[in-house]
Every structure is written in C-alpha cells, then in structure tokens.
Amino acid sequence: MQTNSTHPLNDKSALYHKSIVYSIVGIMLIPILATLVYSLSSTWGATILPDGFTLDWYIQLVTDPRFIAAFGRSLVVCVAALALSVALILPTIFVVFYYFPKLDKLMNVLILLPFAVPPVVSSVGLLQLYADSSIPIVGTPWILIGTYFTIALPFMYRAIANSFDAINLNDLMDAAHLLGASTTQAFFYIIIPNLKKGLLASLFLSFSFLLGEFVFANMLVGTRFETLQIYLYNMRQTSGHFTSALVMTYFSFIFLLTWLASRLSRSNNEAKS
Template sequence: MPKPPLSARFTIWVLVALLATPIAVTLVYSLAASWGAHILPSGFSLQWYAQLWSDSRFLAAFGRSLLVCLAALVLSLALILPALFVVFYYFPKLKGLMNLLVLMPFAVPPVVSSVGLLQLYAGGPLPLAGTPWILVLCYFTLSLPFMYRALANNLEAINLHDLMDAAHLLGAGTTRAFLQVVLPNIRNGLLSALFLAFSFLFGEFVFANLLVGTRFETLQVYLYSQRTTSGHFTSAMVMSYFLFIGLATWVALRLQSRRA
C-alpha cells in the first residue's frame, strides 16, 4: 500500500481535531469541580457523574429510551426482513415503490407529524396519545428507512436469485433457504441497519417530547428538562450518552469483524 502524502495526512489530522475538540472540551467540563473565569478548571472530580448515575429519574429515563428503541427495532425487523425478501425475490419491479414508501416518514416535518398523530390517536378505538405505544409505533416508522436501505444494499450484492436457486437444487425449501442461506450472508448489513436505526432513535427528541413528554420521560426529554441546572451536570449526561453510543459502536464492529 503506498504511503499517503503529507497533505493527505495533514487533512485527516485536521478533521480528527475538529471532530474531537468539542468532545474533549465537554469531557473536561464534566470532570471539572468548578470552571469559572480562569482558562483552566480549578480541579477535577467525579461528583457530577456520581450525582447523575445515582439519580433514579435519570436511570428510569435511560431504561425507557432503551425499551422504546428496542421494541421499535424488533417490530421493524419483523416486518422489513420478510417484506424485503418477498420484494427482491418475487416482485423486483416493486423496488422503486418500496424506496418511495420507506422515505415518506422523512417527507413530513416531525412537528407536523406529531400534531397529526396526536389528533388521530387522542380518542376513538385506539386512544394511544400520551402512552409509550404511540412512541414505539412512531419510532417503528422512523427506523424503516435505515433498515430498508442497509438490507436492500446487501440483498443486491449477494445475487439473491442465484443463492435461492442453489439452495432449492440442494433440496431446501424457500423458508429454510432464507433462514440458513440468505440471512447469514446479510448479517453484517443487518447489524449495520440495527445500529444506525438504534443510534438515531436513542437520540430522538422531537417526537418523544411532543407525543409523550414527561408522562413517559425518555433520556432526551430528561436532558432537555435539566438544561437550566449545572452545566457540569448536563455535560456529564452528554458524555454518558456519547460513551454509551461509542460502546455500542465498538460492540457492533467487533461482532461484524468476528463474523466476517
């Protein structure tokens, strides 16, 4: 592999520095005992993290966010995997329509969508407004574009018809071929789709705040409610969120490399 020129390496380091500086400053501020008029903090302490992780309200909001995101991902995975297989294997002419349909959740601004959902489910046979179910169903639709695009790219790359024909020649039925031949070939794309959707949903605020608010307080709603408290405390929250997403990214990359 040729050694990159100095200009290329300089560009990469500048980009890394620009991306890392806000994170590093937030980390230092979250560890500072106090940081007022001086350039450097007066001391370092873990008191903000201890205060954060001993707060039962924060832990409950964190757990609710995890629960809602995982429920939405399970629901979207149960729908999108069979639908993708049917479209790509039996009805390939419908790919364009599917691309259009899965992008529709992003065609309407979140505030407009939230108002429509509140009016639709405020009463009637399904009074879901203010309950976590409306948030799960909303997150389900938001996760579909991430799931569909990542899995569709994998299905287009593995020659689905050739794999299925080979499995049929060896005596496997369609369901068995899908489970034992197709799924192992798209598992890296599946992990990528799950992580992309999870990282987006876990940080989503607008729908969570408008649809359920403090009645089912998620992590982002809790973070918004603490905006007037100590900046050190909110910085500790932001860094905890960032470290959790970073850990999830590391786990996803390890799983992909191990199964590659």
C-alpha cells in the same frame, strides 16, 4: 532505468489535504473535549483551567434513579421499534427481491416518505389523528414505538437491501430448493445467516439514531413517559457539570454503537470482497 513513483508535488498535495482534514477534526473535537473536562471538574469559573477534577458528577448521574429509569425507557422503546422493523421489513425485502425485483425502485421511493414530512408536522398530525381515537395511545410508549418504527424503516431497508444485493439470492434459493428445502426453510436457515452482519450494522445505526430522537418523544409523550432525551431536556437547568456528564455519557454510548456498526459493516464488506 528506474523512476521514482513518488513525486514531490504529490507529497505536498497529500500533506496539504491531511493537514486540512486533521484541522477540521481538531476543531470538531474542541467542544467535545471542553465538555469532557467540564464534566470532570469540581469548579471552573474565571480561570483557564479547572480548580480540580472529580468523578462526583458521573457518580451522581449513574446513581440517579430517574436517569436509570429514563435510560431504561429509551432502551425499551428503541428495541421494541427495531424488533417490529425487522419482523416486518425483512420478509418484505425478501419477497420484493425474490418474487418482484422490479418493485425495488418503487420501494426505494416509498421508504423515504417518512423523511418527506418534518417531525413537528408529523407529531401534530399524529396527535390530531389519535386524540379522539377509541384507542388511548397518546402519551403512552405505544405511539412512540410506532413512530420510531417508521423512522427506522429507511435505515433498515437500505442496509438490508444492500446485503440482499451482495448474496446472490436467486442462486442460494435455487440451491436450497434442489437440496429439498422449502422457501421458508431456505429463508430462515440460509438467507438470514448470510444477512447477519449487515442486519446488525443497520440495527446499531438505527438504534443510535432513535436513542437521540427528541421531537417525537417530547410532543407525543413528554414527561408522561420520560425518555433519555426528555430527561436531558428537563435537567438543563441543573448544574452544568452534571448535564455535561450526562451529555458525555450519552455521547460515549452513541459513539460505541456507531463504532460497532462501522466494524460490522467493514467486516461485511471484506467478506464480500
């Protein structure tokens, strides 16, 4: 005797949950779609639909030297901060997991300390600390790189630590030592390649987060080193169509980075399984 595994109540429940999820997603997409339409409209006043569509606002944006410079500064600061994070956090996690595994719990607590202090408080503290310093870094990209480095640490540490948990570190190191490789050689030629996808996923996620950071950039450097978020803030008084095009360009870039990180993380999980 065969029984039908699909119960009508289960179908109704699944349909109900899907409708709730789709409704929430639809509501969240409304302001994004409205911003997109506004950025493509020539004029949009009291009418329901725009009077016409144009790409002039996007052309004006990508041909603005100030936007190109601000975007380039953001890329430089974010890449430098992430490079510093990888150079310091990757060997640190290796030492913790291979030599001192009991310190992992302590590291999980310490790594969250940057989130314990609000950005405004941290910015004021940094300004007071380095205002009278012999090293003039206030108002320069160096203080922003150092600050972004601390912000990226929790994302980088947690993602890379999860990758270390999945690769059987001790077994790989023992096998490398049996084959005559030193600890340094095993780290660079065996461990790092096994962490590649998890490392890239953490880099993309951290980069997308840092690119949208505003409080530290505004308080520590401001217009003296105009990043993308400072540029967006300074251009808020211009045409709404132009700022909408800027927001959509920024959103599309962040969406692409998040999608790439999700794909890399998914492929990494599939490889583990």
